[in-house]
Amino acid sequence: MTGLYIHFPFCKQKCRYCDFVSFAGKLSEGERYVSTLLTEMEAYRGAAIDTVYLGGGTPTALAPELLLKVLSRVASSFSLAENAEVTVEANPGTVTKETFVMLKEAGVNRVSLGVQSFVDSELSLLGRIHTKQEAYEAVSAIRSAGIGNLSIDLMFSIPGQTRKTLLDSLSCAVALNPEHLSCYSLILCEGTPMYEANERGELTLPDEDEDRERYALVTKVLEEKGYGRYEISNYAKEGYFARHNTKYWTREPYIGLGVAAHSFYKNRRYENPASLVDYYEQVESGKLPAGEAVSREDAMSEFLFLGLRQTKAGVRRSEFFKCFSVNLDEIYGETIKKLVKLKLLIDDGEKICLTDRGIDVSNAVFCEFI
Numbered sequence: 001m002t003g004l005y006i007h008f009p010f011c012k013q014k015c016r017y018c019d020f021v022s023f024a025g026k027l028s029e030g031e032r033y034v035s036t037l038l039t040e041m042e043a044y045r046g047a048a049i050d051t052v053y054l055g056g057g058t059p060t061a062l063a064p065e066l067l068l069k070v071l072s073r074v075a076s077s078f079s080l081a082e083n084a085e086v087t088v089e090a091n092p093g094t095v096t097k098e099t100f101v102m103l104k105e106a107g108v109n110r111v112s113l114g115v116q117s118f119v120d121s122e123l124s125l126l127g128r129i130h131t132k133q134e135a136y137e138a139v140s141a142i143r144s145a146g147i148g149n150l151s152i153d154l155m156f157s158i159p160g161q162t163r164k165t166l167l168d169s170l171s172c173a174v175a176l177n178p179e180h181l182s183c184y185s186l187i188l189c190e191g192t193p194m195y196e197a198n199e200r201g202e203l204t205l206p207d208e209d210e211d212r213e214r215y216a217l218v219t220k221v222l223e224e225k226g227y228g229r230y231e232i233s234n235y236a237k238e239g240y241f242a243r244h245n246t247k248y249w250t251r252e253p254y255i256g257l258g259v260a261a262h263s264f265y266k267n268r269r270y271e272n273p274a275s276l277v278d279y280y281e282q283v284e285s286g287k288l289p290a291g292e293a294v295s296r297e298d299a300m301s302e303f304l305f306l307g308l309r310q311t312k313a314g315v316r317r318s319e320f321f322k323c324f325s326v327n328l329d330e331i332y333g334e335t336i337k338k339l340v341k342l343k344l345l346i347d348d349g350e351k352i353c354l355t356d357r358g359i360d361v362s363n364a365v366f367c368e369f370i
């Protein structure tokens, strides 16, 4: 079945490291934006959907009524599976108890909460709009609304973060008993205030080895607490893998609505414009982006470099054959042997998976399959 991603490109304030497509100070655009989303939805009317993901930006920066309007139109426009996973990304600085009660009533059954750190000085350095206390209050509001599937986002390799403060954040997160955690290394992208501050020598960032040590520490702590790493940056209790995100790694189709949203639908990949004006124009013209059909060769590469992100499941030979009617080793046998020899891949005969070392240099491994 198909997944549905809806992008909400609004935030109360821009975090100092953020290079996502999100705009601060444009919340007044909310009504027009939502009405454009509803129009865009018409192009896909009737599609069978089993995951819905409201991401951003900060969906919860908009008035909850606007989100409800979108969710209600999703329910009437698509053939929505009864057990659909419906996720909303939330920022602790933009929510109240009522927010989650309303979202739950509208069918939301999973929240992805952007906490990043449970240390106030780190939150303030990152330019987050919330405190540790507000993160606690948001979790309590999510649980009291009866939402039983919670994911918490955390970040490591934050300037000034020590092993101790990282461990503190991990233990605060685990104590809240979320079903899922996403943990990312802070990457400074050109053009962001933190990147500029780093260029001016104002930040102390961990070097690559320290960053990998932190990552190993995160994985060790979470695995000890019962959160299996199932994707490079994602950890979950048994049965709580993110169903929507798994579609990206297994090449299942998804429709992306909203500014800068990507789609992989009917074997074509395409993306919407990243500016609001261009997006409005595109939807008003009634056209979808042309995009490109994915060739068989590219589909095989994608199958490998996306599938290998799944650290436990890896890439199964039988699945590859099912998709392409050719043996995996006929196409990639030499590359696989080379990477196994370099101890970057494990090959158990049925499937191939990244080793821990392979995960650390995963981009270089993926390039071998392109």
Ligand code: SF4
Pocket (backbone or CB within 6 Å): 010, 011, 013, 014, 015, 018, 019, 020, 022, 056, 057, 058, 091, 114
């Ligand atoms: S809340 Fe997320 S999308 Fe918004 S500015 Fe911060 S990092 Fe970017």
